[in-house]
Every structure is written in structure tokens, then in C-alpha cells.
Amino acid sequence: MAYELFWGDLHSHCSISYGHGTVEQALARAAQQLDFCSVTGHAFWPDMPTDRDRYAEIIDYHNEGFATLAGNWERLIELQRQASEPGRFLAIPSYEWHSLEFGDHNVYAPGPELPLRDARNLPGLREVVRQSDGIAIPHHIGYRSGYRGINWDAYREDVSPFVEIFSLHGCSLSDDAAWPMLHDMGPRDAGSTAEEGWRRGHRFGIVGGTDHHAAYPGSHGDGRMGVFAKDLTRGSLWEAFLARRVYAATGDRIDARMFLDGAWIGDCVKQPGKRTIQVAVQGADTLDRVELLRNGRIVQRWHPEPVEPNPRSHRYRLRVTWGWGRKEIPVDWDIRLSLSDGRIMDVETLFSGQAIVAPKGSSESEVNVLDEVDLPHAVIEQDERSCDWRSITTGNKTMRHETTQGMSFELEGPLDTRVTVEANGHRYAYTLAELLRRGQSHFLRGWLTEAIRIGPLVPVEECRVEGEFIDDPESDVDVYRLQVAQRNGQWAWLTPIWVERG
Template identity: 40%
Template sequence: MDRRDFLKASGWSLLGLAASGSLLSCVGGKSNDRKLPEELKRNFESLKDMKVFWGDIHNHCNVTYGHGDLEDALAAAREQLDFCAVTPHALWPDIPGENDPRLNWVIGYHTEAFKRLRAGGWDKYVRKTREANDPGKFLSFTSYECHSMEHGDHVALCYDYDTPLLECTSVPDLKEKLRKYKVFVTPHHMGYQTGFRGYEWKAFTDDDPQLPFVEMFSRHGLAEGDMGDYDYLHDMGPRVWEGSVLYGLEQGHKFGLMCSTDQHAGYPGSYGDGRIGVLAESLDRDKLWDAMSKRHVCGITGDKIKIDFRINGAMMGDVIKAGKREIYLNVEAQNFIDYVDLIKNGRCVARLNGPFLAQNPEGDVVRAKIKIDFGWNREEEYVHWQGRLKLSEGEIRDVQTCFRGAAFTSPQPGEHRFKTRVNRLLDRSAQHVELDMYSSKNPNVMTPAQQGVVLDVEMPRRATITADFNGQQISYTLDELLQGAKAHFMRGWLSEAIQFNRAAPESAFAIGTYMEDSDAERDTDYYYVRVRQRDGQWAWATPIWVERA
């Protein structure tokens, strides 16, 4: 059964499928004459000014326990995020250990950190966070974390800098005490076993202004379900079905989907560890907060994958009434798309596959996305990369930084005090990008520690991209990179290296479709989108809920 037959059998109508670099240009496809309904055209036009702003609202440094100074953490965040909250560990009302000698260390380790926070640490943290705020350019928020065996760990994200650090007897008690403040209280690493810091869905209340979204992915793993990528490997235990996002959706709950790093080495937004995207009109504190409260959020592991997903004009996070559901979907990735899934009521009802190997694009001038990675050190010492990437002809349309923090959660041998190495994009123009980066040894063959950037270019095939770093110049034509990846050791075999990844033409990184569904399966159906790139980076759009008309 091919995809069209499958969709037809599932009650779906696929009206068009095409690839395009524009998030709004490929509806209806290039292969037929079907046009987007005029009503949907108007709805899409009304949202043309919306933008996606990227942040990390749950990560740690040495304010309590963790590594790296707060100032460096905020500096790292500014290099690749629009907003951020660095998160002190603050509370654990039901901390275990009193009756189990194996866990005695837990009490001392955490309570000492909590004491440091209250002994002047909180006031200093708030002051430095406030100083980092730069309206319109970078927004900073305060937050703090409450552990709980019974209800699962939660992060309180605060709108106002004067929101107090409160004491509590439980997570519900904390939420009740915070009712008078503008605060979101978000569960994270939800997939652990209930009663052992996994999420307790029985405590969830729909339309709770404190809980518009949940954190489904972080360094702990992915809690979309109990299977699939990013298993839970921490010693806190395996993931289970009852804590997962799909379990909560199947209980009929409505909540947004987002990701955070939960990074413990002072690097908010560390590439591959999790980020939140917010669809808002501008980088304004009120507009961003309002968009988050409406669940207009998405989650990514690392790459800033744009998902434009609408049903009858409604956007992710919305609840509508409808009979026929006119579904518009367009995705712009940062690398080769593996597949895009449309999930309805816990079932994958449509899959759009990206090309296994993209066809050679037509024309002499080509738009493509090219990721360049720096790393593969053999020695323990950091490699300091200084230099630039430059085009001989053409234009760099956009740059995405792929900067990682340290992959460990403890200081390394020989380091008396861990210092965060902040990677920076120093300068950029239409023809060059200047970078200052630090790469460390990959800690094992499954954990990357490279730094990188993605260049969105439009350039002639014969034109070259040159990496001029640490006294060496390496050049490849766009045509060569469309044929495959290239690599270069800086000091011979078993030294640090640069990788030019295979260039992804538009047909590989952008895909879109318009579909119709008239099958109301429940009183309220939910639909959401998941995107996987060939390099293992993921994105998820918050569901749209459709009530029976």
C-alpha cells in the first residue's frame, strides 16, 4: 500500500506534497493545481508576522550544585538563544535517606546546596540574572527547581525578578503558594517511575495557568512514550509508560510540548540537549509570556527546526471545534529530513519521508544548508578554534550555531575549579562567519562533544567554502559538498579535525503538504507533529485539539 492509499484508508486526503525553502509557499504542491482554500489563505496571512524564539528554561550551574559560573552560563546563552533561565536546585520536601543507609549521602549533598542558596546565593543570583536582561535582544528569567519523589521534579519559572524563593511541604503546596505570582511550574524528566521522581499525572489539572506545558526531553532522555530514541540511562532508573507524554494525552489532558537541556555544566541551550521554541510576535517579555501561557510552544533537541502546523487556521496549542479538518503542514529543517509524522490520537496517520540521498538540484546557483563541525580531539586538553568560514561567491542567508557545553556532570581530573569555555560567533556578513570555539575530546563513541555551525547559503556550484582556522585553510566547492561529506585532520591522523557535512539542498531540508480529515474519532481529537532529521536531531510541535462540531 503506497502513502496515498494508506491515507485514503485512514480517512485522509493528501492534496499535495512539495519541497520549498519558504514556510508558506509549498501548500498544494508543485505537481497539481489544487489551491489552498481562501479562508485558510487569510488565516495564514494573519500569522505571517509570528516568529519562533528559542530558549532554555531549565539548566544548572554552580549556584547550588552544578559547574561553571552564572556569568559564563548567561554569556553562553546569549550566543545562541533568545531567552533563558538558569535554574538553582532549591527544594526537596520528601527527600529520601533517613531510613536507608544507602541514601544518606543524598540528604547531605542536597541540603548543603540548598543552604548555600539561602545564605545570600539567591539574592546574588537574582541580581545577576536581572543585569543580563536586554529587552528586544535577550530576555532573562529567574527559576528554581523542586524535587519530589511523590509528584516528580518541577521547575518554577518566574516572570518577575522579585518572585520569592518559597518553602513548601510538597509540589502541590508550592504551586498553591505561588498562585499570587506569575509563575509556570513545569514537570521534567517525566518518564521515571511514579513515586521515584517520575511525573504523577493524577495531579495534572487542565487549564491550569501554572502548567501550560511539560518538558518531554532533556539530557535525561525522551518521555514522548516508553519506546524510541533517547532512552533513560541515568541511575534514577528506566522510563515507563505512565509518566510519558502520550500517556497524558491519552488521559485527555491538554498541555504544550517543550524541551530543556537540564545541563549541569553551566551551558544553557547546549546543542543536542533540548530547547524550547515559542511562537510570538516579538521578543517582548509580555508577548513571550502570553504565547507560552497559550501553549504556542514546540520542543527541539538541538537544531532550530521550524514547524508551521495549522488546522483550519488554528496553531499549535489551540483548541477548536470542527467537522472537516483542513491541515496545513510545512517544515524547514537544518539538515536532511528523515521523516515527518502526523500523530492523531496516539497513532501515526501520515508520514512524509525525506530523500535518502537528495537528487542533484537543478541550476547553477543553489540554496543549501551546510553544517561544519570542529572537534575529534584525542588529548584531554581543549582545542581552541579561532578563525572564519568564508564564501568565494554567493550569500550566507542565515547562521545557526551548534555550541555544546561540557558533556560531564563532575569536574574533570586536573581541574580544581571548572571553567565554562564560552563559544562565540564574533562576526558575520553575507560572505563570512568569524568563530571562537573550544572543543573537547568525545567522552565515548556515543557522545559527541564537537562544536559547529550550520550555514544557510545561496551560491554558485563552483564557488568555494573555506575554513580558515588555526593557521590552516581548507576549501571545498558547493558542488563537491553536494556529493558528500569531507574531513580534514589539522595535525595528521589522531588529531583534531574539521568535517564539512554533506550539503542539504532545499529538497532535503524542507517539506510541506495540505491534507483534509473528516473523521472525528473522539469528542476531542488531538493532532501533533514530530520531525526527525537524518543526523538524529528532533523537533515536536504542541498538539492542536479538535472538538467534535
């Protein structure tokens, strides 16, 4: 069976419960750069702390948020229904169920309907989910069990076919993964990682989701998921979810595929002897490495081969990034990129919202900049030789929280093609040869003001890896998975394939 790759974010928030921005803004922003999304409302917390001396603020804002969602639930369902059009964009209904003991779960149904129902504990939630033909997906699983991290002793894969391992909370893949958990909910715990779950014999997929709290599903760099499905319909997406043909990515659309004797990710197969693993990866920028893991250990590593581009005509990826400046001063951008020769083959937006993971996480002045505009970043016009877009940026919140925005272009043309970027009345021009593997930066109004970076330009071959690996059985059940790292820090992690010796 051949499947298409679709991109989505099943975990984002807004003011429909607690957070910033409207449902309408969230859906419009999601449709810019995703195939599907879910605007999730915070709904229930059956074992919420009751000690008001210590947790009064937390108790109050959660209860207020739950009440807000309950009063607007039918409106949320209807807005997501109206935003959906099979083949173009789908919004999937969901709500969040918190638990100290069992970890937080999001409840989903194929939609467009989903009853808003509570449960006293995780077994009860599973029964609620079954009645809706839904699924319950654990997220930020890496926190310690008993403190809103996953409880692997209570996990059941029948209603939780995958878990969320990457978001603004950090990465829960393994104990030594990049992106530590830095929220005040605490550090990552080795007993709560995805690798620990696989070690225990559980079979589940992995995805990314932003857990963004300012109406920006798919906020670039904060987490998203890829899904291999027959087409962009509710039924096909749901079939892919249940089959675990899903994977996690940080932000760039890294098309990563792994097959084992024809089996897709998420499959369980029997193979008593040698097995052949094939991988094919197409990144959005220069690949650093592609790693195949068996039972948690790297057994094969691939790197792209550097190439000398054909000076008369070649395909490249070019990234343009803008922002910087003072974080308290918003900047409006009007930008145009044009080519003197060749053509633009593809445009990928790298738009993001403010890095907000909790309602108290940012000052009102910071989020109001984006709340005032339904689409703070937007492509205005595009053809084979040019692309026009607008944007609003503020300076980076910290040196670890970027608010820069970006666009990634696939171009085809000779090396003497001139790329001209016009930004807020300033004009910068370079040949492709001058941008090859080199980024050029410019301040628009002098030091410590807004800036733009053009490049680097990289041949598409250096964004691509294909490989094959033949392996022997190591244990009664071998777990194979793939992970991909780009040089720019973007990652993808694939759901495993399980191989029984038979």
C-alpha cells in the first residue's frame, strides 16, 4: 500500500480554556502550514491538589479554565467542523484530562463530534474513550510518574496507540535526549521515557505536538507529527493513528521513511532470520546524520555525500530567517524574494508563535503583539520567480527561546542566478554561488536592531540519504527505529517496527 505523508499538530491551546488567542486564530494559523490540527481544551483534573496554602493559584486558574471550556464546548466543536475540508485541512476534536497519578492525556475522536466527559481514573477514562471510538494520548510523558508523567504500569496500548515525546515541555524520548524538561513541573525521569516503555515491552508510536498556549498549532520548532495515510480524510487519518504510522519532528518537514522487509513503521512482523531495513530521508536542510537503532542502540549510521553542483542548473534548498532586535519592540516586515533566472519549486513556511507553555508564562504585552493580528505571518503572493510575504516579530525572549521566523525555498537554476531579497525598503542581492553553504546577514537599522539572514544555500543531495542494512536477530523481539538530525538542530524520530523471531 502506498501512503501520502501529512503533517499536523494534535496538541495546542488557546483562550477557549486557558491560554492566549482565539479558536479562530488558531485554526487559521494552523491551516497555513499544517494538513490537520486539534485545538485542545483543558477539561478535567480528578486528582488535583487540594492544599490551597500551597497551590491556590494553580487550583483557581485550572478550575476557571475548565469552566470556560465547558461553557464553550459546543462552539469549539462547531468552529473545528467549519474549518475542516477533506483533502485540504482537518480539525480533530479533543480535550485534555490531567492526572498526577496516571499522567496527562488528550482525548480524541475521529469527529467531528466528541462528548465532553470526565473519569475518576485512567481505567475509567479508557471506558469513556471506547464509548466514543476515540483514543487517549499521553503527553509530556518524561516527568516523574506520580507527578503528571506517564505511569507505564497503568499504560494500555489499545486506546493509546502512540505517545507525545516532543513539545515545548522538552523531549521525553530517552534519558539522554536533547531538550531537557525545564518547566517548573520538574526534570525528566528515566522511568518515564519512551525508551523505558519499549524496554518494558509496550508497543506504541511516537509523535510531536507543540502544547502551545497562544493559538499557534504547528508553531515551528515546538513539535509536530508526520502521518502516513491513504488520503486526507478523517477515516484515513484515524486508520493511520491506530496503525501507528506516525512519527515525531521538531519543526522542519523531514520526510523520513523506514521499511523492514516491506513493513511500515508501527508494524509488528515475524521474521526468524535475516531482515532487510531500507531507509529514505529527504530533509529540509543539510542532514547531519541518519541513525538506525536496534533495541535502543545505534547499529548503523548514514551521512549525506557532499556534491559539487552543476553550475548550469541544479536544485538547492535556501533558508531565509528574519527577526532579532529588541524583544519589547515589535517590527512589521514586508519581504520579497525574487530570482533573475531559474524557478522556485517549493516553499515551506517556518512560522512560529510566542514560546508559551502555560497561561502565566509571558507578559500580556508580549502576547498581545500576536493576538492583535489573526495571521501575524503570511505569504501574500508566489510564482516561479518570486515570493512576497509579511510578518511581525519581536526580539528573541532569551538566547534559548528564538522568536525569529523563516522560509525555506527549493530552487532550481544556474549558479549565476541572482537572488534579490527586499525587506522593509532595503535590498540585498547575491548569486547562488555566493550563498552556497554560506549565510549572509544584515541589520536593517544598525546594531541591535532587527536583522535578516539569507542562506545558506545547500544542494538537495546534501539534504538526502538512502540506505540499506541487513541484520540478524538479536532477541525474541527486536525493536528497530530511525532518528534523523539536520545540521540546523532540527530532528525527526520514527515510530519503531517490532520484529518477532517467530
